[in-house]
Amino acid sequence: MSLECFDKEIYELTNKELARQCEGLEMIASENFTLPEVMEVMGSILTNKYAEGYPQKRYYSGCEIVDQIETLAIERCKKLFNCNFANVQPHSGSQANQGVYAALLNPGDKILGMDLSHGGHLTHGAKVSSSGQFYESFFYGVELDGRIDYEKVRHIANIVKPKLIVCGASAYPRIIDFKKFREIADEVGAYLFADIAHIAGLVVANEHPNPFPYAHVVSSTTHKTLRGPRGGIIMCNDEEIAKKINSAIFPGIQGGPLMNIIAAKAVGFKFNLSDEWKIYAKNIIKNTQVLAKVLIERGYKLVSDGTDNHLVLISFLDREFSGKDADLALANAGITANKNTVPGEKRSPFITSGLRLGTPALTARGFKEEDIQIVANCIADILDDINNIDLQLNIKAKLKELASKFTIYTKAMF
Template sequence: MSLEHFDKEIFDLTNKELQRQCDHLEMIASENFTLPEVMEVMGSILTNKYAEGYPGKRYYGGCEFVDEIENIAIERCKKLFNCQYANVQPNSGSQANQGVYMALLQPGDKILGMDLSHGGHLTHGAKVSSSGKVYESFFYGVELDGRINYEKVRQIAHIVKPKMIVCGASAYARVIDFAKFREIADEVGAYLFADIAHIAGLVVGGVHPSPFPHAHVVSSTTHKTLRGPRGGIIMTNDEEIAKKINSAIFPGIQGGPLMHVIAAKAVGFKFNLSDEWKNYAKQVVDNAKALAQTLMKRNYKLVSDGTDNHLVLMSFLDREFSGKDADIALGNAGITANKNTVPGEKRSPFITSGLRLGTPALTARGFKEQQIQLVGEKIADVLDDIDNTALQAKIKEELKELAHQFIIYTKALF
């Protein structure tokens, strides 16, 4: 029986979401469009298999084929990031990070991460996260120019004496200098942990420096700029760290791995290893730079005055409207983005004075600089007259026509 006949309610809602993805312009920096082949294996019979443990060391029988699948995923991941060890079992980026902490730290140990309000992530020590509750967390941030001041990071590290320094971000538009972070970590005897969830696809595409060989351990999601399934990975070049990571993930924080997702990770990695991927990664950055230039020409302030990667962070500290207002207005115009805090933030985290925009998903659809510049102009048009709902509706129809020239999926997979 088909899903349409078995559960019409879920069938219809799934197809409405398909239509939304086709009609709207997805500009949330952490979202992307994965491959149909990735979705195909995620919906496969592999979802039936329990496989607690690791290849060759399972707690269940009948794992001979899923062992091969996981080994392929591991080898492709190692090749992709040019590292010696990889764990492909984390169910998410947050659980990957939790596994890293559990492997290398004791409760109460000090960690130094990027402040959430300055572009960091909840799992980098935010007090509302387990990373800020189980461990004693301290923070570095960015200057008012939107850039990390590595000398200030060094000064904080020498005062705090953390056991681990976390680098990586969810809303930072500039290159991260992993070598400088490693220098600082070595000076204070800390592990360097690089969370590259946002930039992993750029790293493997050769348009952002790699955290290896500088970081002791590296984590990432597989769905953002990597365009794979939703999930996490952990990599290292240190055998002892690898053993601790494996034990921390299983049996430390997870049970049976999601074999259908691990297979999908392997499929995604195969795409990431192709020559085509380098072209995609370069286009993501070229598009982000084109977007930045367009918005700045329209007199909009960007944190750090531009970008080196896949995102731009708009600042509305000099405007009457908030990040939330911009988020809603652009949503009405068919552009999906997200409000975000900015350096010098004066509003609450639920309102914010910024907006984060990314180019990975539009690039996956085939957008190049010409289309991105047009979208940038439309964004500025909406924000210039933010209360004009008639204009928003008009632009939504115009952008729907553009979106339909770059359809990413023609149907749901069922």
């Protein structure tokens, strides 16, 4: 029986979401469009198999096939990141990070991470996260120019003496200097943990420096710029750390792994290893540079005055409207983005004075620099007259027509 016949409500809602994704422009920096082949294996027979443990060390029988699948995913991941060890079982990036902490820390140990309001992530020690509740968390951030001051990080680390330093961000548009972070970690006797969830797809295409050999441990999501299924991974080069990570993930914080998702990760990694992937990642950088250039030319202030990666962060500290206002106005025009805090923030995290925009999803659809130029000017037009609903709806129709030239999914695929 088809989903349409069995559950018409979910079927119809799924088709509405398909239309939303195809007709609008997805510019949330952490979202992307995965491959149909990845979705095919996610919905496969593999969803039925329990496989607690690791390949050749399972607690259930009947795992001879899924052992081969997980081993393939591991080997592809290791090749992709040029590392000696990979755990592909974490259900998400947050759980991957939780696993790293559980492997290397004891409750109450000190961690030093990037402040959430400066572009860090909840799992880097924010007090509302378990990372800030189980461990004593301290923070570094960016300066008013939007960049990390590594000497200031060094100063904070020498005062705090953390057991682990987290580097990586969810809203930082510049290159992260892993070598400098490792020097700081060595100086204070800390582990260096790199969370590259946002930039992993650029890292594996050599469009951003690799955290290896500097980081003791590296985590990532497998979606975002990697364009795989939603999930997490952990990598390292040290055998003893690897054993601790495996134990921390299972049986530490997870039970049976999702074998359908692990297979989907393997499919995604195969794409990441291709020459086509390198072209895609390079196009992300080109498109983001065009987005930044147009916005600057139109009079908008970008945090750090530009970008080196897949995102830009616009500051509205010099404007009367907020990040939330901009988010809603763009949504009316069919552009999905997200409000974000900025250096020197004066508003609450629920309102903000900034907007984060990314190009990975549009690049996945095939948007080139000339198309991004059109989109960027539409964004500026909306922000220039932010209360003009008619303008927003007119632009929505214009962008819907543009989006129709870049069909990524069709109903027939599902």
